Amino acid sequence: MLAATIALTLQAPALIPAPVHIRPGDGAFTLTASTKLLLSGDAGGAAKLLRAYLTPSTGLRLPTTRQTGNDTIELRTDSALGRKLGREGYRLKIDGNRVVITGGSSAGLFYGVQTFRQLLPAETLSTSRSGASSWSIPAVEIEDYPRFQWRGAHLDVARHFMPKAFVLKFIDLLAFHKLNTFHWHLTDDQGWRIEIKKYPKLTEVGAWRKDTMLVYGNPGKYSGEPHGGFYTQEDVREIVRYAQERHITVVPEIEMPGHAQAAIAAYPELGNVSTPLEVATKWGVIENVFNVKDSTIDFLKDVIDEVIDLFPSQFIHIGGDECPKTQWKQSAYAQEKMRRLGLKDEHELQSWFIKQMDAHIAGKGRRMIGWSEILEGGLAPGAALMVWLGNDGAETAVKSGHDVVMAQTSHTYFDYYQSQDRTKEPHAIGGFLPLSKVYEYEPILPSFTPEQTKHVLGAQFQLWTEYIRDPRHLEYMAFPRGCALSEVAWSPKEARNFNAFRQRLETHTARLTALDVNFRKLD
Ligand code: ACM
Numbered sequence: 001m002l003a004a005t006i007a008l009t010l011q012a013p014a015l016i017p018a019p020v021h022i023r024p025g026d027g028a029f030t031l032t033a034s035t036k037l038l039l040s041g042d043a044g045g046a047a048k049l050l051r052a053y054l055t056p057s058t059g060l061r062l063p064t065t066r067q068t069g070n071d072t073i074e075l076r077t078d079s080a081l082g083r084k085l086g087r088e089g090y091r092l093k094i095d096g097n098r099v100v101i102t103g104g105s106s107a108g109l110f111y112g113v114q115t116f117r118q119l120l121p122a123e124t125l126s127t128s129r130s131g132a133s134s135w136s137i138p139a140v141e142i143e144d145y146p147r148f149q150w151r152g153a154h155l156d157v158a159r160h161f162m163p164k165a166f167v168l169k170f171i172d173l174l175a176f177h178k179l180n181t182f183h184w185h186l187t188d189d190q191g192w193r194i195e196i197k198k199y200p201k202l203t204e205v206g207a208w209r210k211d212t213m214l215v216y217g218n219p220g221k222y223s224g225e226p227h228g229g230f231y232t233q234e235d236v237r238e239i240v241r242y243a244q245e246r247h248i249t250v251v252p253e254i255e256m257p258g259h260a261q262a263a264i265a266a267y268p269e270l271g272n273v274s275t276p277l278e279v280a281t282k283w284g285v286i287e288n289v290f291n292v293k294d295s296t297i298d299f300l301k302d303v304i305d306e307v308i309d310l311f312p313s314q315f316i317h318i319g320g321d322e323c324p325k326t327q328w329k330q331s332a333y334a335q336e337k338m339r340r341l342g343l344k345d346e347h348e349l350q351s352w353f354i355k356q357m358d359a360h361i362a363g364k365g366r367r368m369i370g371w372s373e374i375l376e377g378g379l380a381p382g383a384a385l386m387v388w389l390g391n392d393g394a395e396t397a398v399k400s401g402h403d404v405v406m407a408q409t410s411h412t413y414f415d416y417y418q419s420q421d422r423t424k425e426p427h428a429i430g431g432f433l434p435l436s437k438v439y440e441y442e443p444i445l446p447s448f449t450p451e452q453t454k455h456v457l458g459a460q461f462q463l464w465t466e467y468i469r470d471p472r473h474l475e476y477m478a479f480p481r482g483c484a485l486s487e488v489a490w491s492p493k494e495a496r497n498f499n500a501f502r503q504r505l506e507t508h509t510a511r512l513t514a515l516d517v518n519f520r521k522l523d
Contacts, residue, residue, distance in 0.1 A: 013138055014507035015118050016483050017178055017490035018500075025139030027096040031058070031073075031120070032134045036065035041077030042106040045245060046113050050075070053117060056127045058135065070097040075113070077103045088180070088247075089145030092116060094137055104145070107247045111178050115142060118176075118511060125514035148443065150405050151489035152181035152251075152460025153482065155474075158188030158262070159283070159465040161207075161229030166471040168242055173479070173517065175246040177486035182243055183251045183317065183460060186231075189261035189280035189288070193230045194252070194310075198302050199267065203230040206262035209279040213466075215427065216283060236310045244312070251369070252311045256300055257290040257353050258323030264288055270296050272327035272334070283429075283466045285322045292334050292353060301360045308364050315384065318357050320370030323350055343377075351377030358383050369405065384457070388413075391445055398452040406459040411441035412485065414477050415464040418520055426476070427467050435523075438484040439498050461485045472518045479512055479519035480505055 012022050031054075037047050050073070051062050065072060081091065082104030089104040090112035101116060103109025119137045123130045153174050155162065162170075171182055186194045192206030208228035215221035231239070243250045262279045264271035271277060272291045280286055290296050307316060325346035328334040334349065343349050350373070358368040358380035367382060372389040375396060379385065384403040387394040397404050406412070409431070416431030443459040461482055468474050487501060505522060512519045 013119055013140060014504035015115060015142075016501070016504055016508045017487040018495055018504070019115065019142045019144035020492055020495070021141075021143040023141045025095060025141060027139045028136045029094050029096060029099055029139065030134050030136050031060070032071070033060060034071055035060065035062060036072050037062050038065055038068060038072045038074040039076070040074075041103075041109075043075040043077060043103075043109060045106055046075050046101075046103070046109045049110070049245065050113055050116075053113075054120075054124060057124045057130050058132075059129060073099040073101070073116075075101050075109060077105055077109050079105070082108065085143070085145040088149075089143075090115075092140070092142040092144075094119070094141075095139050099137070107180075108145070110175075110247045111144070111146075112142075114176055114178055115144065118508075122510040122514040125511055126516070146178065146490045147492060148456070148458030148489045150181050150458030150460065151179045151486065152183050152405065152407075152458065153179055153478070153485075154183040154185060154407065154460055154462040156185040156188070156463060156465045157193050157231075158185055158191040158255075160212075160469050161191065161193060161227070162465075162471060162474065163229070164231065164235050164239065166474075167239055169471075170474075170478075171239070171243050171246060171248055173482070173515065174248060176511075176515070177483060178490050179460075179482075179486055180248055181251060181458075181460060182248050183253060185253045185255075185464075187253070187255045187262065187319075188259045189286045190283075191228065191230075191279060192262040192266065194236060194254075194307070195230060195232045196303050196306050197233065198306065199299070201266040202263060202303075205266035206279060209262075209281050211281040212469075213282040216429075220282060222281065233306075233310060240311060249313050250311055251313045251315050251317055252307050253317035253319055254300075254303060254307060255319030255321075256357070257292075257350060258285070258321065259319055260290045261286055261288045264290070267299070270299060272331050285324060287324045287326045289323050289327055290353075291331065292328065292337050292349060297353070297356050300357065304357065304360060305364075308361075308366060313366075315367050315369045316361050317369050317386070318354065318361075318374075320350075320354055320374035321372065321388070323373065325350070345377075348377040351380070354383070355380045388462070391447075394445060395447060398448060398455040401455065403455045403457050405457050406441075406443035407462055408441075411438055412459065412461045413464070414461050414481050415466070415468065418477075418481070419523075426473060428477075429464065429467055433481070435481055435484055435502075436498055438481045439487065439496070439501055441485070441488045442493070443488065444493075459485065459489050475518040476520050479517050480509065480522070481520075483508060 087105035090108040091102045093100045101112035192202045207230035212223040265277045328346045361368045369384040372393040385397040386405045415429045416433035417428045
């Protein structure tokens with residue numbers, strides 16, 4: 001083990017997220033046209049990506065050599081290191097002659113490559129050609145591994161559709177910060193964004209709305225323009241494959257039983273009321289929810305089946321949040337169903353609904369995850385909870401042996417304002433979540449026992465897009481707060497120090513600029 005103490009001293013390279021151990025060395029390695037790659041183990045993917053990262057800016061081909069020697073970048077995997085540091089762990093050693101990156105698996109090697117990219121001059125991150133012909137990297141030794149296994153980012157593409165090219169860029173930015181889970185919020189009242197072959201109207205009708213609320217209110221202010229878009233199954237496969245190559249799991253979210261109006265607009269038989277509905281144009285919690293008929297459950301199981309075929313993720317997210325019970329209270333069918341099933345209230349009916357999905361998903365060898373409210377009326381066995389509301393749900397869940405992902409509004413809702421002076425910021429949903437507060441986030445609650453702590457899979461930030469209308473605005477909301485969350489999820493708790501992080505960010509923002517990220521300037 002290397003000494004941990006100097007991880008955050010100023011002379012150490014400014015890496016984000018901060019590595020576990022870092023020891024700056026003497027001298028520097030120089031990357032030139034004669035630098036070659038030396039590969040062993042499961043290093044093919046990392047080599048391909050390293051070339052794809054560096055060739056546009058440097059023009060270097062980075063050919064492969066079979067000979068150990070000077071002027072090489074060695075990329076290797078080592079299962080013994082994997083047993084010691086975990087599969088996502090890596091070692092990186094740079095001296096005047098060589099770079100050696102060893103991963104505990106191809107994932108660890110990939111993270112070593114991300115660190116290596118951060119150590120290079122920022123211009124090498126750009127897609128435009130650098131004027132230089134050699135690039136210097138400081139000598140350093142690093143040993144590193146993540147604190148949490150779920151290091152995530154949520155992106156709502158239902159409220160505002162984000163083009164495929166941007167989704168791919170977003171995935172690259174997650175990878176650059178060693179985040180490994182992309183939670184893709186694909187359906188909501190205002191749009192259904194994933195093609196489902198069996199039910200084409202979900203996107204033919206559900207992916208398009210005639211207007212968009214710009215400022216909340218009654219009646220509020222509207223754009224007066226239609227909005228829409230969706231991902232074909234081919235797009236989805238491409239995105240999932242792209243993410244996989246970058247060691248990112250894409251967790252799809254299909255919302256139920258609430259946030260369902262776009263689906264009901266497409267297939268009115270899924271709803272509770274006979275009046276026809278349109279894809280929603282305003283924000284908020286909407287009373288139009290799925291009915292509880294067996295035919296609706298079957299419809300959603302069909303949808304889940306196609307989703308399972310597209311996404312290799314262990315977890316399938318079924319939403320479960322913010323489902324008003326008004327229509328079920330007024331529905332003779334729902335009331336009769338509750339009596340028949342011996343359920344005492346509509347919360348138990350919601351639980352019954354969720355349990356149908358849980359059983360179906362579990363039957364396919366996957367696991368269900370849902371927002372805090374899936375606790376209402378009892379958590380389905382095997383289900384994991386994504387905690388967005390308070391601490392109580394997290395405590396209840398881990399006490400009963402359920403896994404949790406921490407995603408609380410207080411520290412992870414990146415749709416909140418970044419300044420208290422709202423006149424200086426683009427219109428947002430509300431709240432106030434500055435960089436420093438994200439950085440302070442602690443996913444392990446003080447009340448958790450060591451046994452309960454094992455059920456905390458990790459943490460993620462959320463980008464709800466009611467008021468985020470395009471990729472540039474989204475980048476502004478995501479960074480640098482996403483840098484802070486990456487450190488929460490990756491770096492050791494003891495190493496966290498906001499002032500040191502803030503200092504490293506000064507260097508890191510030059511990288512974000514080279515990556516063409518419209519980040520919010522540091523205060
Ligand atoms: C949520 O913010 N409704 C999960």
